Amino acid sequence: MRTTLKTIAKATGFSINTVSRVLRNDTRISNETSVLIKSKAEELGYIPDALASSMRNPRTKTIGVISADLSNPFFSEVIKGIEEKAEESGYQMLMGNNEESEEKEKHLVKLFLSRKVEGFIIMPSHGKGSSLYDFYAALPVPYIFAGRYIDGLENHSVLHNDEEGEKSVFEYLLSAGHRNILYLSGPEHISNTFDRDMGMRKAYENHSIAPDSRYIFHLPGHPEDGYQAVNTAINKGLPFTAIACFNDILAMGAMKSLQENDLSVPRDVEVIGYDNLLFSQFMQPSLSTVDVPKHRLGYVAMEILENHINNPDLDFRTENLPVRLIFRDSTQER
Amino acid sequence: MRTTLKTIAKATGFSINTVSRVLRNDTRISNETSVLIKSKAEELGYIPDALASSMRNPRTKTIGVISADLSNPFFSEVIKGIEEKAEESGYQMLMGNNEESEEKEKHLVKLFLSRKVEGFIIMPSHGKGSSLYDFYAALPVPYIFAGRYIDGLENHSVLHNDEEGEKSVFEYLLSAGHRNILYLSGPEHISNTFDRDMGMRKAYENHSIAPDSRYIFHLPGHPEDGYQAVNTAINKGLPFTAIACFNDILAMGAMKSLQENDLSVPRDVEVIGYDNLLFSQFMQPSLSTVDVPKHRLGYVAMEILENHINNPDLDFRTENLPVRLIFRDSTQER
DNA sequence: GTGAAAGCGCTAACAG
């Protein structure tokens, strides 16, 4: 039989209640009693039943974290940030993977709700034209979207200024004189793609140039996609002198294609990634990229969530973290 | 007020019990009743309280997953494998990070136990000379160590044949004629380092050569460590023609140093990594490495854990997954 | 087929 408060109560002669109070460090308990009960609890290997406790005390100290893909290094950095703050605040994480499916995401949220999580941090699978607007709007607990947003629920998001980030990339490339820039963009159903495309367009506008749609690829974002896209461009005879990528992983694939085609980076082609993943500084040549504060994104999301948990009436508002273009060896400028 | 079984019972005129039965798809319920109650539950937005349910029904369908570092791409692949099988089996994951500390690990295990997890998958922070032997040996639920083991609890582990893996690396290098091989090994407190060092030694033995301790570095395993170690070797004037690394991340740093020192890979120096992380095939030159079945490791660990949860009397036994040396462009052989 | 009653382990409210 598992040791419960009852076991300890019987063993010490006190009431269950007193034992409970001692173990929660409640006031108004004599020191002797406290010491006695605590040592007995230790002796019996008492493990509190957090589930039973949550039945009376609604604070489960648990949050739900749902990401698109646990194995993606971008998300895992974010999750680490979440974990760090959660741990500091005494929260535990229930984790799941939406596998880029809205159905799966909804299912997980329900499951976690059933487990009485006090709030959610979600990296939603779909943002633009999400079918989950109503679902989220009706959620009984606070929720924060990290790194992405859902149309109409922008105020629940912590973002990293995607528009500015991509704009700075194209400002650099256009100012450097490039006129044939391959743009390996992201999947169209997420907000990041939308915002970065917007940044790209604004940069073109500033230079009074119309972007050429033949140069824009919307890709899932894996290394092979970048590799294929660049191969395709080369085979089609599409001339280009620069490549802007939606993420470092695409850039990795793109560089591979360039190398195989004997195009030198940055002499023949300048390449810029996005995200600043750890490995990007170790590539050959090292990758110029937009630094996204991944760890901080997660940390801040948890900070905000906790704030909302503790202050249910607080209004939600969008938080937008700054990004920064970092020059390394894959660009002329350094 | 939250919708409970009671709410639905009141609304339909049935007893709480009947409602509970219907919602659990228990037998002996008339079809009419079932349909009526289910539609009412849907209408009222009923969310089952999994915590209350667990009080009577000990199956919480939750496991605890503790890893050394969520942001490490190796672990995140493993975790994805765990997640996949867990999801298939209807399990949820409570996740935490031991930050390479045994104290933190123990604390997390207790916390999760309190949450009534049915079992654990752990990537322990320390293996050789762990102080947690007694603690684990007394755990009231099944537990599996993934990728590492703790002395004396080897039978609780799913491993990837570390000794064989490193042996194959050194067999290749020694057979290719290398006699000055830099070995950037891992931290001494984990089992992987111990086993791989053993593999290295056996390979040397096969060739009747004594390994030179000046060539062996035990490092934490970050890119900077590899970078520094190779710089140090070069500055000391230590001659070498090959580098074997404990992981791809170290290899990444090592290659950077080589490139800065105008040493050509693989012409001047052959480099071999370990783990076969995604990015290793996209490095320049692409990295020869030992492929570790990371995803499978997690998947199998969860399979085994589930088996033990369902069959408490089952004996634990070590599972050892095969690894394979993959030749790419950082070695002469391809 | 359905209901009444008991109880999982804990905490809160009240009493003394």
Next chain:
DNA sequence: CTGTTAGCGCTTTCAC
């Protein structure tokens, strides 16, 4: 300072 009582939401046992 400590004990008694009630009840969180659910499932189980035993009736009918």
